[in-house]
Amino acid sequence: MGEFELIQKHFLPLARSVSNGSLVMGPGDDCAIQRIPAGRDLVFSIDTMVEGIHFPESYPPEYLGWRALAAATSDLAAMGAEPACFTLALTLPEADDHWLTGFARGLANASHTFRLALAGGDTTRGPLSLSIQVHGTVAEGCGLRRSGARAGDLICVSGTLGDAGAALDYLEEVKPTDDMARVLERYHHPRPRLELGESLFGLATSAIDISDGLMADLGHILEASGAGATIDPTLIPLSPALSRLKGTSAVDYALNAGDDYELCVTIPEALWQGASEAIRNQLTVIGTVNQDAGLHIKDSPGPTDSPGAGFDHFRSKA
Ligand code: ADP
Numbered sequence: 001m002g003e004f005e006l007i008q009k010h011f012l013p014l015a016r017s018v019s020n021g022s023l024v025m026g027p028g029d030d031c032a033i034q035r036i037p038a039g040r041d042l043v044f045s046i047d048t049m050v051e052g053i054h055f056p057e058s059y060p061p062e063y064l065g066w067r068a069l070a071a072a073t074s075d076l077a078a079m080g081a082e083p084a085c086f087t088l089a090l091t092l093p094e095a096d097d098h099w100l101t102g103f104a105r106g107l108a109n110a111s112h113t114f115r116l117a118l119a120g121g122d123t124t125r126g127p128l129s130l131s132i133q134v135h136g137t138v139a140e141g142c143g144l145r146r147s148g149a150r151a152g153d154l155i156c157v158s159g160t161l162g163d164a165g166a167a168l169d170y171l172e173e174v175k176p177t178d179d180m181a182r183v184l185e186r187y188h189h190p191r192p193r194l195e196l197g198e199s200l201f202g203l204a205t206s207a208i209d210i211s212d213g214l215m216a217d218l219g220h221i222l223e224a225s226g227a228g229a230t231i232d233p234t235l236i237p238l239s240p241a242l243s244r245l246k247g248t249s250a251v252d253y254a255l256n257a258g259d260d261y262e263l264c265v266t267i268p269e270a271l272w273q274g275a276s277e278a279i280r281n282q283l284t285v286i287g288t289v290n291q292d293a294g295l296h297i298k299d300s301p302g303p304t305d306s307p308g309a310g311f312d313h314f315r316s317k318a
């Protein structure tokens with residue numbers, strides 16, 4: 001199977017199956033064409049996943065297709081953007097039809113679920129890796145940034161944290177228990193908080209998606225905002241499965257492990273009180289933004305060593 005056959009068989013049908021009005025021209029020409037509605041800003045981001053670094057070797061291709069698009073789309077959710085389309089740069093060691101069928105199926109499911117149309121891409125031969133660039137739009141000037149947190153704002157997170165990180169301990173499990181299967185599902189099929197993100201304009205002063213862990217990602221908000229924070233670890237929402245699997249260390253997964261793709265946002269208290277039930281139901285208050293620098297964990301001494309450090313490809317962890 002040649003490069004063009006491969007694209008035609010696996011990716012063009014996918015591209016034709018989701019159209020959401022924003023794509024004037026999809027794959028097949030030198031460039032794709034996206035129309036930006038008047039009064040909207042284009043919001044875009046690219047994410048790369050490399051085998052052995054961002055996903056294990058021999059990772060099921062269907063999971064990879066979903067996860068790669070979900071992870072990239074989560075950045076749109078964190079900006080409050082409405083999804084539009086994406087491009088895919090795929091590097092493959094060989095044109096393995098079985099692998100490509102699975103990968104395209106996972107990608108198609110995510111593409112439908114997140115309403116993101118495949119606009120084009122690039123296909124090359126080499127060690128397995130993929131880059132996905134996602135495009136979305138927000139009302140002009142309304143993109144949610146990391147930099148707006150102010151002292152007194154409440155810190156809120158969506159969903160439950162730590163499951164995907166704990167799942168890494170069970171990827172090799174031949175017979176996972178029900179609880180292991182629950183956290184593994186969070187790792188394999190993350191669900192970016194697109195609707196929540198879009199509903200936070202006018203409410204959230206800052207937002208980020210939790211890809212590297214709560215401490216690291218909240219650290220990014222604090223750094224960008226020139227603020228500090230105190231969080232109460234007993235308030236962090238944990239899934240029953242994670243609590244059963246990890247006992248008292250569940251909260252460490254919630255604080256430090258990544259891959260959950262939940263949102264962390266700051267909201268002024270008065271706005272939080274007036275927020276709709278639908279929004280309040282999706283968020284849990286875990287702390288408050290302070291003036292003093294540093295990220296403090298309630299009832300633990302001093303600020304944490306390195307808030308905002310997170311995963312760094314070019315720095316070895318202490
Ligand atoms: P060019 O040489 O002009 O860069 P390519 O030969 O790389 O074009 O690609 C031809 C067409 O196929 C382009 O429209 C491109 O967007 C599309 N394409 C290539 N790879 C993929 C892919 N993995 N998924 C979707 N479209 C792709």
Ligand code: MG
Pocket residue numbers: 029030
């Ligand atoms: Mg060309």
